[in-house]
Amino acid sequence: MNRRSTLGRYAVAGAVVAALAALALAVSPEAALSRLRWLATDPLRFGVAVVALAAVRPLLAWPTTLLAVAVGFGYGWVGAPFALALVVGTALPPYALARAGRLRLRDGSETGEEPGIADRFCRAGERFAAESGSVRAVAGTRLLPLPSDAVTVGAAAAGVGLRPLLLGTALGELPWVVGGVAVGVSLDRLAASGSLVDPTVLVGMAAVGALVLAGPFYRTFLRSDAAPA
Numbered sequence: 068m069n070r071r072s073t074l075g076r077y078a079v080a081g082a083v084v085a086a087l088a089a090l091a092l093a094v095s096p097e098a099a100l101s102r103l104r105w106l107a108t109d110p111l112r113f114g115v116a117v118v119a120l121a122a123v124r125p126l127l128a129w130p131t132t133l134l135a136v137a138v139g140f141g142y143g144w145v146g147a148p149f150a151l152a153l154v155v156g157t158a159l160p161p162y163a164l165a166r167a168g169r170l171r172l173r174d175g176s177e178t179g180e181e182p183g184i185a186d187r188f189c190r191a192g193e194r195f196a197a198e199s200g201s202v203r204a205v206a207g208t209r210l211l212p213l214p215s216d217a218v219t220v221g222a223a224a225a226g227v228g229l230r231p232l233l234l235g236t237a238l239g240e241l242p243w244v245v246g247g248v249a250v251g252v253s254l255d256r257l258a259a260s261g262s263l264v265d266p267t268v269l270v271g272m273a274a275v276g277a278l279v280l281a282g283p284f285y286r287t288f289l290r291s292d293a294a295p296a
Contacts, residue, residue: 106141107140107141110141110142113141113142114141114149117134117137117138117141117153118153120133120134120137121134121153121154121156121157122157124157125157125160125161125216128214128216130214130215131154131157131215131240131243132243132244132246132247132250133247134150134153134154134157134247135147135150135151135154135243135244135245135246135247135248135250135251136247136248136250136251137251138150138153138247138248138251139247139248139249139250139251139252140251140252141251143248143252144248144252146248147244147245147248150244150247150248151237151240151241151244154215154236154240154243154244155233155236155237155240157215158215158216158219158232158233158236161216161219161220161223162219162220162222162223162229162232165219165220165223165224166223168223169189169223169224169226185224188224189224189225189226191287191288192221192222192224192225192226193225193226194287195225195283195284195287195288196222196225196226196227198283198286198287199280199282199283199284199287200283201222201225201227201228201231201232201235202231202234202235202238203235203279203280203283204222204225204227204235204280204283205218205222205227205231205232205234205235205236205238205239206234206235206236206238206239206279207239207276207279207280208221208222208239208276208280209235209236209238209239209240209243209276210239210242210272210273210275210276210279211272211273211276211277212269212272212273215240219232219236222235239276242268242272243272246268
């Protein structure tokens with residue numbers, strides 16, 4: 068009986084998350100998040116629902132901060148490590164796909180043909196990652212207000228390894244996670260602002276990310292172009 072009850076709860080959670088995904092396609096992530104209220108009454112059920120939400124997030128191109136907001140709403144500040152783990156984990160599917168595409172691209176470039184735009188982009192990314200260090204490149208880029216999956220794909224195209232990707236993602240996404248959990252803890256703030264993160268926080272993190280990447284960016288792209296022939 069207990070096992071059936073547990074399976075029934077998982078089925079209900081999965082059905083609700085599927086409905087929320089459909090709702091989010093028609094409305095917005097914030098509206099879908101508001102429908103998770105009833106799930107929070109059962110921590111286990113809520114956890115399953117949030118994991119399912121993390122699984123579909125890359126497919127729907129939702130911001131990773133949404134996961135932190137959901138975790139903050141259901142578990143409070145104690146859920147911050149869980150939120151960070153979910154955010155880092157959602158980088159794995161797009162990274163694997165982009166990595167496979169990069170390998171196929173490189174296999175095709177070995178035929179001696181003129182490199183295309185995609186191949187030149189990969190080479191530029193490799194130079195930048197080598198100059199700055201893979202962890203620094205990923206962490207600094209994730210501090211910028213850029214789509215998380217775009218950063219992941221760019222890191223894969225630049226040949227960043229899995230371990231530096233995970234570490235850089237954890238470091239760069241940590242401020243976003245903290246901000247998202249803060250919003251989730253205070254639902255009144257979310258309802259009043261209609262925004263997942265305060266614009267001031269966006270500007271501050273973008274400035275930090277720009278400072279982290281400015282030196283390597285200059286040495287990789289600008290100094291070489293400015294050097295006399």
